[in-house]
Amino acid sequence: MCDEAGEAGGDIAVAYFYFDSAIQKEQSAASVLGALLKQVVGGFTQIPGKIMDAFRRHKKFVGGRKLQLPEIVKMLGSFSSTQPTFFCLDAVDECAAPDRAKILLSLKEISKASPTSRVFLTGRPYVGGEVGKRLSEGVVLVSICPPRSDIVQFIQTKLEEDTTLDEMDERLEAEIVEKIPETFSDM
Amino acid sequence: MQNHITVTEDRSEILTWLSPLEPHLRHHDIRENRVKGVGDWLLRTEEFRSWMNGDAQSESQKETMFCSGNLGAGKTYIR
Numbered sequence: 001m002c003d004e005a006g007e008a009g010g011d012i013a014v015a016y017f018y019f020d021s022a023i024q025k026e027q028s029a030a031s032v033l034g035a036l037l038k039q040v041v042g043g044f045t046q047i048p049g050k051i052m053d054a055f056r057r058h059k060k061f062v063g064g065r066k067l068q069l070p071e072i073v074k075m076l077g078s079f080s081s082t083q084p085t086f087f088c089l090d091a092v093d094e095c096a097a098p099d100r101a102k103i104l105l106s107l108k109e110i111s112k113a114s115p116t117s118r119v120f121l122t123g124r125p126y127v128g129g130e131v132g133k134r135l136s137e138g139v140v141l142v143s144i145c146p147p148r149s150d151i152v153q154f155i156q157t158k159l160e161e162d163t164t165l166d167e168m169d170e171r172l173e174a175e176i177v178e179k180i181p182e183t184f185s186d187m
Numbered sequence: 188m189q190n191h192i193t194v195t196e197d198r199s200e201i202l203t204w205l206s207p208l209e210p211h212l213r214h215h216d217i218r219e220n221r222v223k224g225v226g227d228w229l230l231r232t233e234e235f236r237s238w239m240n241g242d243a244q245s246e247s248q249k250e251t252m253f254c255s256g257n258l259g260a261g262k263t264y265i266r
Binding site: 020026027030031034037041042051055058066067072090107115121122124125127128131132135137138139140141142143145146147150154157 | 207209211222226234253261
């Protein structure tokens with residue numbers, strides 16, 4: 001998705017994040033939104049004055065201070081309203097619930113400030129209700145259920161990359177290609 | 188020249204200050220492992236196209252797309 005939006009051409013900014021349940025503590029709402037801001041700002045030729053000022057201001061404190069979530073959200077809303085911006089966040093179910101709530105509400109605020117921005121989220125079905133509630137009317141829900149052709153193509157590619165060729169023959173390969181898509185449809 | 192070096196250093200320092208997280212590392216791994224063409228079906232759907240190219244002025248415009256699916260459905264690898 002990030003690559004598709006990036007290749008769409010024009011002055012489009014793309015910022016993305018992949019959640020990982022194994023490192024939830026590192027993925028706080030401020031760090032994640034900060035990572036999105038970092039990518040948007042990183043796309044500019046020059047660091048905007050607002051960021052420079054904030055950086056200098058926060059650096060004066062002993063040990064330095066980080067931007068707070070409301071400041072990050074405000075800046076994201078402001079920068080993403082100058083160019084269409086895509087925010088892509090993968091596996092929102094892997095984000096800790098309190099951070100997820102803050103992140104979803106922040107995304108809603110950013111979208112309100114910048115009508116040309118778009119948010120693309122993925123996650124397991126059980127967080128769908130929460131996403132819908134937090135972002136209210138503005139959500140298109142799509143169920144990801146890959147077509148059989150995708151599954152077959154995926155299996156064939158993996159079989160081609162197989163390192164234990166001696167144990168594979170045409171019959172076994174045909175059986176794998178036939179059986180695996182069937183089990184997938186039961187998921 | 189002196190100024191130029193300072194500016195370059197500042198840029199990287201400021202970006203790290205914004206967040207220590209480096210999502211491009213994970214993105215790179217995903218790009219490497221993606222099987223070409225898999226997941227493209229979503230990009231051809233009417234829902235996706237109207238979400239992506241929608242009219243910002245339209246009141247019915249939905250700014251968020253949520254793709255839900257079980258573990259292993261390929262959500263992460265949608266191009």
